[in-house]
Amino acid sequence: MRNKTNINKSVFSLFKQMLTLQLTFFIIFFAINFYVDYEGLENKSPVSYILTTDVITLSIFLLISLFIILFIFIRWHFNTVEISDGFLQYRKGLFLKKFKIDFKDIQSVSFEEDILGDFFEFGTICVKTAPNGKNVKISTINSAAYYASILRRYIKGNRTYSPKSKEEIYKLISRAEERGVEFKSSLRWDIKLNKVNKEIEKTIMKVVCGFMNAEAGILLVGIGDNGEIIGLENDYKTLRKYGKDYFEVHFYHLVSQMIGKEYMHLIDVAFYSLEERDICSVQVFPSEDPVYLRSDNQEIFYVRAGNTTQPLSIREAGKYIKSHWKG
Incomplete structure (x- = not known):
């Protein structure tokens, strides 16, 4: 039981x-x-x-x-x-x-x-x-x-499927950012400005959207660009309640608001403790139809280009959609 x-x-x-x-x-x-x-x-x-x-x-x-x-x-x-x-x-x-x-x-x-x-x-x-x-x-x-x-x-x-083990997370970090893997130091806390920054949330949703429009990917939150383990404590402090449960709630809320509730099943969130600090692994699966990011009363189409996420123009998006989702 x-x-x-x-x-x-x-x-x-x-x-x-x-x-x-x-x-x-x-x-x-x-x-x-x-x-x-x-x-x-x-x-x-x-x-x-x-x-x-x-x-x-x-x-x-x-x-x-x-x-x-x-x-x-x-x-x-x-x-x-x-x-x-x-x-x-x-x-x-x-x-x-x-x-x-x-x-x-x-x-x-x-x-x-x-x-x-x-x-x-x-x-x-x-x-x-x-x-x-x-x-x-x-x-x-x-x-x-x-x-x-x-x-x-x-x-x-x-x-x-099952989430990545702690050992596999370390392997991903050691290989640094590559195609299909992205590191983000936080979900919403701006380390430089020392405050919450909504643009960071938007950037992370761009990555999620790009992975859905590509061949999936893994987003590691709490890891710096150079592989430094930063942790999620600063993000935790900004939430309604401290801890990973409400971090996950907020993450799904962002997906719901900026991408769409119908795409939540394409995300698998897991947490790991590395060097006594929590990090979040977000496994994103590919969508069966085009996914758009909703922001500032606009819908923007994002794709992965190498190890970066890029927006496409209407013409470029139409061409990509036609080739990526044949039939």
Whole structure:
């Protein structure tokens, strides 16, 4: 039995469901009360000398309200997502029918957060499955971005390929940058300016985009141009929470925003400790269709040229696309 991860729904989901059902019940109840002749019922009732119609009505209202609250709480409590043994299991529907998705059928995992979700740290995990490309959305999940990255990690462990070992990482560094390998000292921290620099993030996404439009490649973050092991500590300090989990979350967020959620499955992120410093290995796989980088309201096509990443003009891109993706 492998490690198991249980993901619970956000408390916001509980309050939202309670408010929605209670409000619906309130409207229906008082609409019915509007048409009921309580005076006539009270005259006919054998218990009218003990309980007035108002007391009976209020008691019914409170009992049904209590039942709704209890039902929603039980439903929310058992509405969990489970990741284990090569499957993603979740419950859906009024009576929480269980669904199971094999990791082998998952093409990509992403997440969505609105303004409210970003503030209260909940969102929707989006799972795209094969072969029909169906999207499964699991809403109001606590720390959706974090658990989306955890799910990707489980999926990677069940794929036929495996990340590079520490020894192989050292070999890549010793060979220095070559075709299909790129070193970057950080994801977003500018060592020279001593602050976060969005242009560095953009540069890294250019490399990822270029690899996808070529024959794949490996990006090592935390390694200087000369092979010096710098580490990710400066990047960690700039994130919402310190550590490699949120580094991975932010990396996938950049891919989602600047390249597209549909290409997340082409990326395999792994971390290694070299000389007591974390470095990140990003294995990028080739895309089956052209990939564009979205930046400054533009879409730019990048390719690898030797050990560099270069943009192509519209004419050049058209020619490259025609030759690279024949048919």
